[in-house]
């Protein structure tokens with residue numbers, strides 16, 4: 001036997017393929033581990049050894065029995081992602097507050113002047129009021145006094161409560177009014193002002209206060225004033241309850257934070273403000289493409305952000321900061337839940353933000369150092385194989401049903417790498433910033449999650465709602481029943497369904513909302529990058545000249561990304577699908593397989 005291993009060291013994953021060269025080329029096994037250390041550094045050797053060991057174990061041989069190990073001439077591209085908020089919602093003089101406690105009471109919309117519970121007795125006539133109840137009053141006396149006030153004919157249309165007993169108070173009332181509780185800074189609620197309280201039925205969301213025209217109706221706002229309340233209504237979308245108070249002097253502003261300008265250097269130099277949003281940035285980028293480098297205006301947020309990327313890349317690759325050139329960026333519009341400045345109950349508003357993925361081309365990665373170390377550790381001859389993109393094409397062509405000319409899209413963790421091979425076998429390739437990691441970052445920040453791994457799980461698995469301890473309903477509506485009861489802590493939760501595990505998602509977001517965020521994050525990154533990639537490598541930059549696209553890489557394993565890309569490409573008459581390397585590996589192992597094939601061909605002299 002003459003055994004050869006191909007090793008692909010990626011940003012996220014290290015993959016191995018082993019074949020026997022004895023008679024014909026016969027692939028025997030493969031393996032996959034997480035890449036150790038940054039791609040292109042000697043730290044990778046540990047992961048490579050692990051992957052080799054695993055593959056060799058599969059065929060019961062020690063590593064030293066290998067005849068040769070081929071590693072890739074890793075493309076020196078490293079991706080990184082960062083994010084910057086560009087709006088800030090500020091409430092001065094606590095004009096209007098939005099609030100979303102867990103357990104509101106009652107239902108409906110109430111409007112009226114804010115009045116303390118103690119002062120209800122001085123109210124007469126048919127003036128409508130919203131009653132404000134501090135924590136110092138227990139729920140029983142609060143309910144009793146509200147009921148007495150009802151009897152006296154006082155028009156109480158809603159209540160705002162400091163404690164968390166909205167439901168218990170509501171249960172004791174003779175008349176149902178909307179009640180919002182857990183308003184922490186109740187002493188700051190302005191008295192004698194017009195306020196509106198809205199509570200939706202369980203499972204529903206508010207409709208009046210989350211609509212700018214609803215607010216305008218309730219508060220009789222002019223068109224000019226209505227413009228100012230847009231940030232409030234937007235912050236309330238999706239809430240089950242809210243209270244909004246209007247004071248004459250107060251002001252709510254959505255301030256656009258000048259986040260600084262990106263300076264894109266390519267065929268010419270373009271400056272573009274981050275606050276103009278992703279499409280303006282990407283447009284500006286296409287006008288100077290191909291890029292030589294990117295910087296940010298000194299002393300601004302984006303300036304700091306770009307310098308951080310450069311610095312980290314410099315440290316990791318042991319290069320001077322000046323040598324680090326940013327060769328591509330992908331800007332994506334996103335939003336980040338942030339505490340409202342000056343709010344009364346720790347309200348959150350969804351502030352606009354721009355996320356940037358940057359890709360750095362370092363000078364050639366020190367693959368020789370890795371090769372030497374690997375050879376020392378294994379006592380096997382280590383060869384540095386061909387260019388990564390060419391290897392990926394060779395590997396992808398082992399997918400049944402494919403032929404040249406062909407485009408492969410390697411959708412990995414840090415970058416989207418694409419290559420076009422023409423009829424005669426010439427390969428053209430390009431790399432773009434932004435891939436799987438950016439999607440995970442968007443999901444994490446838009447849902448306000450702390451845990452990166454949870455966001456990664458949300459990306460990879462479908463959602464379900466635990467409807468009872470014996471059944472769950474998947475996001476597509478299908479139901480799954482269980483013989484044994486589920487853990488009671490899962491009851492009524494939104495969960496991620498992994499192979500043999502259900503992970504509850506610790507947010508208040510509805511299942512539908514999480515699904516939308518997940519899908520949009522994927523589409524914003526991958527659909528955009530697919531079009532960019534194909535425009536760059538297609539003959540004459542015309543997508544219609546391309547017939548076949550094969551998707552490879554970790555993100556091609558995603559349960560909806562390949563479908564999204566195919567849908568988009570069907571508009572251009574392009575056939576697109578996930579690769580199936582050697583008819584066996586799915587979209588994985590393309591580069592490792594290509595390395596082995598390339599070495600085999602070179603030995604045979606073709």
Ligand code: ADP
Pocket residue numbers: 009010011012013014035411412413414415435436437456459460552553554555556557558559
């Ligand atoms: P690289 O070549 O850069 O090492 P990979 O091809 O291994 O990258 O792809 C890594 C990316 O693939 C990560 O962002 C990871 O989240 C994503 N990924 C891996 N498995 C899946 C899956 N089953 N569903 C969706 N994404 C996945």
Ligand code: MG
Pocket residue numbers: 010011410412553591
């Ligand atoms: Mg890869």
